[in-house]
Amino acid sequence: MDNKSSKKIKDLVELYGLKLRFAEKQGKVFKVYTDKGEFALKRMVAKQGLDFLNYIQQLYQQGYNRIVPIYPTLDGRYAILQGNSLYYLMPWLDNKERETHVQKYLDLFRELARLHTVTVREVAVSTEEREEHFERMATRWEIEQDVLEKFIEQSERQTYMSPFQLLFCTIYSEISGGQRYAINKLKEWHESTSEETKARSVVIHGKLSNEHFLYDQNGIGYFTNFERTGIASPIHDLLPFLDRAFQTRPQAFDHGIEWLDAYFRYFPFTDDEMLLFLSYLAYPSSIFSIIEQYFASEKENNEIKLVQQLQRQYWRMKNTEYVVMKLEEREQLKKDQDTQAPSE
Known part of the structure; x- marks a missing residue:
């Protein structure tokens, strides 16, 4: 990962009150290592973002909570707009399967x-x-x-x-x-x-x-x-x-x-x-x-x-x-x- 990308991710995670130690790209997600643990930082196209966040909120209101949670920033935003992109933060799940x-x-x-x-x-x-x-x-x-x-x-x-x-x-x-x-x-x-x-x-x-x-x-x-x-x-x-x-x-x-x-x-x-x-x-x-x-x-x-x-x-x-x-x-x-x- 180049210095420019690292700087961008560092600035983004600081909006959540986190200090970046290291980041690596895994598929379409950045795995970020911080002073408070590991997280997944995801980027998406901005025009999809409003509908996406509204549906997530609707699902929680209807009692459906089997969704990997999305964390708010320190000022309460659930996604960060930068140019044509939206970024959001989730916990990192190791995806350890119990069975087959x-x-x-x-x-x-x-x-x-x-x-x-x-x-x-x-x-x-x-x-x-x-x-x-x-x-x-x-x-x-x-x-x-x-x-x-x-x-x-x-x-x-x-x-x-x-x-x-x-x-x-x-x-x-x-x-x-x-x-x-x-x-x-x-x-x-x-x-x-x-x-x-x-x-x-x-x-x-x-x-x-x-x-x-x-x-x-x-x-x-x-x-x-x-x-x-x-x-x-x-x-x-x-x-x-x-x-x-x-x-x-x-x-x-x-x-x-x-x-x-x-x-x-x-x-x-x-x-x-x-x-x-x-x-x-x-x-x-x-x-x-x-x-x-x-x-x-x-x-x-x-x-x-x-x-x-x-x-x-x-x-x-x-x-x-x-x-x-x-x-x-x-x-x-x-x-x-x-x-x-x-x-x-």
């Missing part, structure tokens, strides 16, 4: 469910808003179906297919199946909510990651990095996390089911939320992007690179498919049990 890596994910999903439970509320949603959402997504996905069909026809007209085209044609029926399933679930959601006037919203973390869930010295887990928090459907926390987690080689993704079980045990989705969740989870948007990129390019493609990317997106789709089908089986079993239950 698997347990951390289960703890994270249970705590996420608690965050959503504490902050859940019903919001008014007009028929027009639901209709507009359905039409926008259904139209987009159906256009993408048509685009893939054209790419298939284009590939099959070739005397000799490229390696990418050959792999695409081999897995096309599975991609198309994922698209059809997602669109059908979206239609089911549209039909079942046609007369609904409300929906559930929560305070979402906004950047859910196991790196943003830290343990203190007692093994208690806390969320950090609420810089993209906001009010939205709980689905908005789950989908990006799962999408990243599925980027592995194909496997029986039973631990993904265990994560969701830990979440749904404390914050079960309504039937309508589950339909929409399954729809978005199942739709193979990432694989479509790679295929579209290949066929839309007017320049000579890097064949090896794009084949590798297509293969990885296919693996992601298969991992997603495994979890979707397990959830679908459960939902169908619930329907069957409700149908067979004797009426009073």
Whole structure:
């Protein structure tokens, strides 16, 4: 760290009544060693700051305290503005896990469910808003179906297919199946909510990651990095996390089911939320992007690179498919049990 950066950090921590002894950068956070212990100094873009601090305050007021605390300066500010940046100070957590890596994910999903439970509320949603959402997504996905069909026809007209085209044609029926399933679930959601006037919203973390869930010295887990928090459907926390987690080689993704079980045990989705969740989870948007990129390019493609990317997106789709089908089986079993239950 250069002298200029050290001087800036020294000046910042002095606003908290601390004397800097040493500082080191760890990822996007500065670990600062002071006369009163170790702290984490975080920088963020200033225009995100007001919303971020307001949501943190709101969570505390609603009784949710599993957030790494933010310390005030000596004059009561919870963030320091310098140019286009905001800086805030937190305790440094060593993140010593009590048990296995698997347990951390289960703890994270249970705590996420608690965050959503504490902050859940019903919001008014007009028929027009639901209709507009359905039409926008259904139209987009159906256009993408048509685009893939054209790419298939284009590939099959070739005397000799490229390696990418050959792999695409081999897995096309599975991609198309994922698209059809997602669109059908979206239609089911549209039909079942046609007369609904409300929906559930929560305070979402906004950047859910196991790196943003830290343990203190007692093994208690806390969320950090609420810089993209906001009010939205709980689905908005789950989908990006799962999408990243599925980027592995194909496997029986039973631990993904265990994560969701830990979440749904404390914050079960309504039937309508589950339909929409399954729809978005199942739709193979990432694989479509790679295929579209290949066929839309007017320049000579890097064949090896794009084949590798297509293969990885296919693996992601298969991992997603495994979890979707397990959830679908459960939902169908619930329907069957409700149908067979004797009426009073």
